[in-house]
Amino acid sequence: MKLLIRPAPEVAIKSKPVRQQQMRQLRQNIRKLLARLDPEIRVDGSWDRVDVDVPDGRSLAGPVIDELVRIPGISTIQEIGVFPFVDLDDVGEKAVQAYAERLKGKTFAVRARRHGDHDFRSIDLERSVGAALLQGSDAKGVDLKSPDLEVRIEVKDDSYHIAHRRHEGLGGYPLGTVETVMTLISGGYDSSVAAYLMMRRGIRSHYLFFNLGGAAHEVGVRQVAHYLWERYGSSHNVKFISVPFEGVVAEIMRSVNHRHWGVVLKRMMLKAAAEIARDYNASGLVMGDAVAQVSSQTLTNLNVVDRASDEVVLRPLIAMDKQEIIRIAKDIGTEPFARNMPEYCGVISSKPVTRARLHRVEEDEANMDPAALADAIANRTDTMVSQLLDSTQTPEEVELIQTPSVDDVIIDVRHPSEEERSPLTLTNNDVLKIPFYELNQQVAELPGNRQYLLYCDRGTMSRMHAGHLKAEGHGNIKVYAPAV
């Protein structure tokens, strides 16, 4: 199978050196990600296209397309069938196979190109394939000027190409062509979508989390960060940095007027973020605020918050409606994480200020012990996002079962997209599909007289959740770890 990949149209209008750099980066990213599926996949290209050659007969078409539609910087992916040239009738037959389904009720035009010596002209090929398509499909008819669909065929010496299915890519720029940032992520709808939008724009992003005291919250945020990276950004290594902020929260509550709690907390986050960002060569900070989403998200407050650091603070959602943000979260798969994220509301004052005054806020902050923020920054931990799930603490050791007995119920805890890609087929056991983010809610409703074995691909997520559930008193939950 051959694939023709086009970058975003914006890339084509860049100066030659910029375009070359962006296309080189795109090829590199694609090569790296596809090599994980099969090291023999070839990736080449020129100034306005990337060509991917997938070795035949290895049923890789599905996984390759699935990978490509998630790589930032790709506008379209065109599948191309390559066949040895026999005669015009054979080309017509293959065109019908590729297009009949899509031509129903549509007008079309055949566009042919020819390189080499043949005893027919391009126009003969167009007419012959056009006739075959009219006969072999329910197309509305031929329209050479403005067809609904163009059927593209290229004959090159003794072989020919037919462009068939076309897939929309993510758009944006190749990851790594713009500078690096640090996204302040709290795992809710907004910061996850903000992180995604930055990656789609080609911006590599580390994840920065301030732990305000909820252990379950951190587990949830790690999962979102890992998901976002694995799905949209795994061509580049990034870090997940966790900053223990309980001490800062306590200090704010002790020293600051309660109306300023929210603003001061964000200012402390930005101060810490700016200092940490320098250590990671990040050139900007990203936050998920949308103006007026809550009454304290006023421009006045955002301005006071931003004065806490010299770094540029990017807020890609600033003018978006919540509905639009949730729609993107659904499209990119972070919505269920956000919906199930444990809330931590420890620093919400009942009457937050809507028009904070910088000097008043600074006066309050002067009462705080500076050691609280310094300690938090010093005690941060960082983990490669690729290892985030492996290093997530499990509170209890859990039993791993290799061969379940017939009464055991297997719970497939994978994200639905992973589960669809490689369904779990077990004939002897009942299998329930409960994605990990719904486990806590649904486990309570399961009949208590059965033994449940959690399953996921790598056994990390299943072990982590089984451990948490065991710690909460669910002794009948173990892990299904089939031998590989």
Ligand SMILES: Nc1ncnc2c1ncn2[C@@H]1O[C@H](COP(=O)(O)OP(=O)(O)OP(=O)(O)O)[C@@H](O)[C@H]1O
């Ligand atoms: N605990 C945290 N760790 C890291 N960043 C945070 C944290 N809390 C808030 N932020 C950052 O501040 C932004 C605004 O925070 P706010 O509490 O108003 O949440 P929000 O707008 O509902 O965001 P989200 O939906 O991402 O939780 C977040 O989008 C995020 O970028």
